[in-house]
Amino acid sequence: MRSPYFTAEHDAFRLQVRGLLAAETAGAADVWERERHLPRTLWKTLADHELLGLLYSRDDGGTDRDLFTSIVFLEELGRTGYGGLRAAVSVHAYMATHYLATAGSPELRAACLTPAIRGERVAALALTEPGAGSDLSGLSTTASREGDHYVVRGTKSMVSNGTTADFHVIAARTTPVSGGGHSGRTGLSLLVVDAAAPGVTVEPQPTLGWRAAGTARVTYDEVHAPAGHLIGRQDSGFFYLMRGLQLERLAAAALALGGMDRCLEQTLRFTGGRTIFDGPLSGLQAPRHKLADLVTELEAARQLVHHTAWCLQQGALPMTECTMAKLYTTELACRMADTSLQLQGSYGYQDGSEAARVHRDARAATIAAGPSEVMRDIIARDLPGA
Ligand SMILES: Cc1cc2nc3c(=O)[nH]c(=O)nc-3n(C[C@H](O)[C@H](O)[C@H](O)COP(=O)(O)OP(=O)(O)OC[C@H]3O[C@@H](n4cnc5c(N)ncnc54)[C@H](O)[C@@H]3O)c2cc1C
Incomplete structure (x- = not known):
């Protein structure tokens, strides 16, 4: 059934972004991992496809699309399976530049935000x-x-x-x-x-x-x-941060969702193709139940993230929901990465395997943008009597 949050236009955008990111990362993303940075040309390519200013006003050079367009972009960035790529691009397009867009002077926006949207200056x-x-x-x-x-x-x-x-x-x-x-x-x-x-x-x-x-x-x-x-x-930095960190947490959650979709698909491909005890690994009950649990939790996580984005789009500042979404998705992504690696046995554990990369990348997201313990503290503050 169609999601109430995404239109046919969002679906078409998703396919376009998925195709672009697949083409850009094929054969190249492993080199970026080894070199430990993204090439300048990638920023220009993303900008040429109008992907670095989706939330920003046309006056600043952005495209002023709705929040769900950004959710699609972030999920697709996550879906590449490369944590370094998704962190770099989301920090540039949704974190650092967000403060310029919401509170920067026109001169500062012209000097920094517009060139960042054009892929000319990295933030x-x-x-x-x-x-x-x-x-x-x-x-x-x-x-x-x-x-x-x-x-x-x-x-x-x-x-x-x-x-x-x-x-x-x-x-x-x-x-x-x-x-x-x-x-x-x-x-x-x-x-x-x-x-x-x-x-x-x-x-x-x-x-x-x-x-x-x-x-x-x-x-x-x-x-x-x-x-x-x-x-x-x-002296008002803390005020801006408290608002900006909500978008940061929602972005982290959307990236995690896309990453989990990819991880699940890759795991299913492996378990379906691996013959063990005279049949496919995916035919054994233990892996099937593990994957059934994970896919159920992934679906619950997706609803939480999309509902949170909807609240934000309505003009609310859903601090608790943003925090829950970040906490739940990033911890689930760790559990999924761990199960995926376990199911792929020695193949998953080898240096250079996708499962190994996904495992180490998932671990970062429960620390960056605020560790899970801090997320739990924030959520607990809203509990009745807490
Ligand atoms: C891969 C990666 C990329 C990052 N990118 C950026 C970036 O671009 N810009 C930037 O500014 N920062 C960035 N960070 C930093 C990140 O935001 C911090 O690591 C995070 O806020 C935690 O701070 P800390 O590392 O100093 O740990 P500390 O604050 O010293 O905390 C250490 C540990 O103590 C525990 N802890 C903390 N608070 C509590 C609590 N209230 N209750 C119980 N336990 C608690 C947690 O387990 C936590 O991991 C990045 C981090 C990582 C891992």
Whole structure:
């Protein structure tokens, strides 16, 4: 039966994106994994197909499509099976640039957002620091206003697209909390730092999975950012983040859905083709029941993600649903990846197998964009009596 959320236009878009991503990744994505970054040409190709500004206004160069068009794109990115690709593209198109689109000045949008939508400038989002990740109130990078610019001092860690980005959207402390300390949610601001600015040092930070995402540690040593690079109001960074992180969680969930569809199909192909004890592996009851459970949970996850997207599209800010969707899909993806690898036995465990890549990539998503424990804390806050 047709989903109430997707139109025939969405279906046609899905087929078009699936074809494009299959063509672009064939034979190339494994090279990106080895080289640990995406090629410049890919950004241009995605932009030429109008895929980097789906949510953004036409005035900024976007296509202003509805949220479900983005859900289709994110699911199809997930469906490629390459976690590094999906992290890099979603950070660029839905995370870093989101803050520019929703709170950036017209000049800043023209300088950063429009070139990002055109695939000419790559964006990164630099929140996490060596000393603070889950707890953003502990961020210690500072941006001090001096005349017509900010001076940025600090280090960011685990920055996806970090090795290739042209600019970073960073969270920095613009006002120390009272008492002179550097902690707390107030006094944080978002601003853009050019990756080529003097004082920016980028060091690759190789990770277990998401290998093509170009993860890096970035140090800002007295880096000058023009005052016009401030996103929105000074000291209101936490407010923007609380809204933006909902989209980030929903995007993570949609990516996980697509990844699970792919993982399931690949597993079924393997179990159907593997002969064991005189019949196909898929004919044994134990794997059949495992897969039946997973496919049931995947369907439940899909309904949660699509319902959450629908709430967001109606103008609500469904914080709990976004959090549940991120928690449930990313943990389910880990269980599915683990079952898939187990069912593929020594074939799955070999270096270079799809099952091995899916396994290590799935693991990243329960940490990035906020670990599962933090998701559970947020959900529990809304429980009656909690
Ligand atoms: C592959 C990858 C890509 C990433 N990309 C980016 C990026 O592009 N930009 C960016 O800014 N950041 C990025 N991150 C960082 C990510 O957002 C942080 O890793 C995450 O927020 C957790 O912070 P932390 O690693 O400092 O862990 P910590 O905050 O130190 O937490 C460590 C562990 O403690 C546990 N824990 C944390 N809080 C609680 C709690 N309340 N209750 C119980 N247990 C808890 C969890 O198990 C958690 O994993 C990325 C991370 C990964 C793994």
